[in-house]
Each structure stands twice: as structure tokens, then as C-alpha cells.
Amino acid sequence: QVQLVQSGAEVKKPGASVKVSCKASGYTFSDYGISWVRQAPGQGLEWMGWISPYKGNPKYALELQGRVTMTMDTSTSTAYMELRSLKSDDTAVYYCARTIFGVVIGANWFDPWGQGTLVTVSS
Amino acid sequence: QSVLTQSPSASGTPGQRVTISCSGSNSNIETYIVNWYQQLPGTAPKLLIYSNNKRPSGVPDRFSGSKSGTSASLAISGLQSEDEADYFCAAWDDSLNGPVFGGGTKLTVL
Numbered sequence: 219q220v221q222l223v224q225s226g227a228e229v230k231k232p233g234a235s236v237k238v239s240c241k242a243s244g245y246t247f248s249d250y251g252i253s254w255v256r257q258a259p260g261q262g263l264e265w266m267g268w269i270s271p272y273k274g275n276p277k278y279a280l281e282l283q284g285r286v287t288m289t290m291d292t293s294t295s296t297a298y299m300e301l302r303s304l305k306s307d308d309t310a311v312y313y314c315a316r317t318i319f320g321v322v323i324g325a326n327w328f329d330p331w332g333q334g335t336l337v338t339v340s341s
Numbered sequence: 342q343s344v345l346t347q348s349p350s351a352s353g354t355p356g357q358r359v360t361i362s363c364s365g366s367n368s369n370i371e372t373y374i375v376n377w378y379q380q381l382p383g384t385a386p387k388l389l390i391y392s393n394n395k396r397p398s399g400v401p402d403r404f405s406g407s408k409s410g411t412s413a414s415l416a417i418s419g420l421q422s423e424d425e426a427d428y429f430c431a432a433w434d435d436s437l438n439g440p441v442f443g444g445g446t447k448l449t450v451l
Binding site for chain 1: 343372373374376378385386387388391392397429431432433437438439440441442443444445
């Protein structure tokens with residue numbers, strides 16, 4: 219079955235960087251994109267960006283540009299998300315999700331999702 | 342403050358039909374498809390409805406989606422206790438140039 223398995227929880231100090239991995243299985247990794255979505259404690263969902271082997275450069279949320287980098291290693295079917303200059307506001311569960319792009323502009327959805335990685339930023 | 346607006350909570354009794362709404366604008370819902378995600382307590386979100394009204398394989402037909410103008414709705418019929426979860430709508434937004442989510446609706450089955 220299609221599955222995304224993420225790396226374990228991280229605790230970081232403000233100003234540090236974190237890199238979360240997302241290993242895919244059960245489908246052809248290069249046929250789909252991977253999005254990253256985060257959820258602060260008790261809050262809603264926030265799209266961070268996506269990367270796709272066939273859609274050119276990664277696309278990042280405006281407010282995270284300059285701090286986030288998303289990459290894919292097709293040889294290991296693993297996607298990575300690195301977030302730099304961490305702040306306490308970055309404390310959240312970070313999810314990766316396989317991204318399906320529809321034929322219509324703006325059509326995209328996330329299925330399935332990884333189990334989530336808790337990143338805690340604290341001094 | 343989320344770009345898409347959802348009521349924070351909804352409730353119903355077993356067997357009842359409930360509707361969860363999602364309000365947006367002409368830069369998102371009116372122009373683009375809407376997706377819905379279900380997040381059971383302590384778990385990752387799961388795709389429930391995509392492209393306004395399509396159900397992925399395995400999602401019961403008790404769940405249905407619709408869209409009209411700048412609003413979308415998720416309807417759940419024959420409510421069951423296992424439907425107790427948070428529900429999020431999502432759509433592309435031209436202003437933010439990316440997908441945006443509603444703030445989520447917490448559904449309680451009484």
C-alpha cells in the first residue's frame with residue numbers, strides 16, 4: 219500500500235536548523251509530488267510548499283521563502299524538508315503528503331499523509 | 342486567521358445528517374476545486390473529498406461534498422461515533438499563490 223514514513227521527533231534551539239525526512243513506498247516516487255504541511259499545537263493546517271520531479275523548481279509558501287528548502291532523492295524514494303533560523307513559532311507537527319496534480323489549474327490534493335514529525339523549538 | 346472560514350464546531354447525534362461549511366472568495370473557492378480532509382484525534386489528516394465532490398476509494402458514500410459560488414459544504418449522513426474528528430477544507434488561492442486551508446471544524450457526536 220502507499221505509505222509515507224517520516225523521521226522522528228526533534229528538539230531544537232532558536233536559530234538552529236531542522237531537516238525532516240519522508241520515505242515513500244508502494245508507488246512510483248517520481249510520478250508524484252511531495253508537499254509539506256505543518257500544524258502548530260491546537261491549530262489548523264498550513265501548507266509550506268511542494269516539490270515534484272516534473273514540475274520544475276520547488277514551490278514554497280511566501281512567508282517561508284528564504285528559510286525552507288525541499289528536496290527529493292529518487293534513488294531512495296525519500297523527500298526532505300529543511301527549515302532554518304528556527305523560532306518558537308515553528309514548533310509544530312510537520313507532515314509530508316503525496317501530492318496529486320489534476321489537469322485543471324489549481325487542482326491538487328494530498329493523499330496519503332505521513333504520520334507527522336513533532337519539531338519543538340525551545341531554549 | 343485562515344483564508345477559508347469554517348465554524349469552529351459542529352455536533353449531531355448518531356444517525357443524523359450534519360453539514361460543515363467553508364466560506365472563501367473569488368480568489369479561491371469560486372475559481373478552484375475544493376478538497377476536504379478528516380483528522381481523527383491524534384492522527385494525521387486523511388483525504389476525504391477531492392475535486393469538490395469526489396470520494397477516494399474506501400471513503401463511505403455517507404460523505405459528500407458540494408460547492409456553490411464562494412462556499413463549499415461537506416455533508417455527513419448517518420452520523421456515526423467514529424466520525425468524531427476535525428474536518429478541514431482546502432483550495433488553491435490566487436493571492437497567496439498556493440493551497441490554503443480552513444481553520445477546521447471539530448465535529449462532536451453526542
